[in-house]
Amino acid sequence: MSKAKTICFALMDPPFEASRTTTALRAIDAALRLGVNVNVFAYEGAVMLPFRHQQPHSNPVHGRDTQEEDHPLPREWVAGLIRTASERGLNFEWVNCGMCVDERGAGDAIDGILRGAPADLWRLASASDNTLIVPTA
Amino acid sequence: MRELLIVETRDAAEHRGPERMVELAAGMVRVGVPATIFLTENAAFAARHRPDGLAASAIAAGVAVAVDRFALHERAIGETELESGVEPSSIDIVVEHLAVGNCVMWR
Numbered sequence: 001m002s003k004a005k006t007i008c009f010a011l012m013d014p015p016f017e018a019s020r021t022t023t024a025l026r027a028i029d030a031a032l033r034l035g036v037n038v039n040v041f042a043y044e045g046a047v048m049l050p051f052r053h054q055q056p057h058s059n060p061v062h063g064r065d066t067q068e069e070d071h072p073l074p075r076e077w078v079a080g081l082i083r084t085a086s087e088r089g090l091n092f093e094w095v096n097c098g099m100c101v102d103e104r105g106a107g108d109a110i111d112g113i114l115r116g117a118p119a120d121l122w123r124l125a126s127a128s129d130n131t132l133i134v135p136t137a
Numbered sequence: 138m139r140e141l142l143i144v145e146t147r148d149a150a151e152h153r154g155p156e157r158m159v160e161l162a163a164g165m166v167r168v169g170v171p172a173t174i175f176l177t178e179n180a181a182f183a184a185r186h187r188p189d190g191l192a193a194s195a196i197a198a199g200v201a202v203a204v205d206r207f208a209l210h211e212r213a214i215g216e217t218e219l220e221s222g223v224e225p226s227s228i229d230i231v232v233e234h235l236a237v238g239n240c241v242m243w244r
Contacts, residue, residue, distance in 0.1 A: 005236045019146070023177055026228050027231045031235075130236070135243060137146075
């Protein structure tokens with residue numbers, strides 16, 4: 001990939017529910033590591049992925065405290081993507097659908113997340129070389 | 138359309154959808170569009186050797202079949218268990234197809 005491309009991903013699934021969230025975030029991470037600029041449009045439950053107040057928890061059933069359980073948090077994965085893009089000098093724009101945010105009270109996202117509207121999917125896709133829609137299961 | 142990549146996530150033992158995706162990919166090959174199916178998540182089970190299985194059907198129809206090494210590892214599926222012709226791959230395959238302008242469908 002000699003010239004930096006831009007790929008747009010549209011995500012729909014909420015965190016902590018489906019494998020495809022992890023798979024989609026792996027694909028986004030792969031894009032950044034291959035030197036590709038990334039646009040993300042998150043809508044419906046996916047606007048909760050970068051929600052700032054996600055918290056790790058213990059697992060009393062297995063007798064593990066919070067540190068031992070080391071519960072993965074999608075907000076940290078998203079922060080990792082932002083960090084990877086910054087380290088590599090790539091453009092990374094994550095837009096949460098504002099209507100979906102309001103429905104879910106998800107306005108308090110981690111730093112670097114933008115609030116937008118459904119029309120931003122068109123804007124981001126138009127500004128990208130290709131787009132992948134990751135639909136809900 | 139230059140090429141088609143289908144990202145299949147569903148277990149073929151539980152859904153009819155993956156079978157339909159093989160039919161779609163085979164149809165694209167017949168009209169001259171190279172097609173690849175990338176098996177990930179529970180679709181990785183279909184990468185195992187079975188004479189009448191999904192992977193064997195796709196390969197016989199001229200469809201390239203790749204499987205996510207990450208998904209194989211999660212499910213303790215060894216590469217020696219794979220159908221002949223199935224290529225273990227990283228998720229980079231999705232990015233590589235997108236970056237050159239191919240059509241990528243996520244199922």
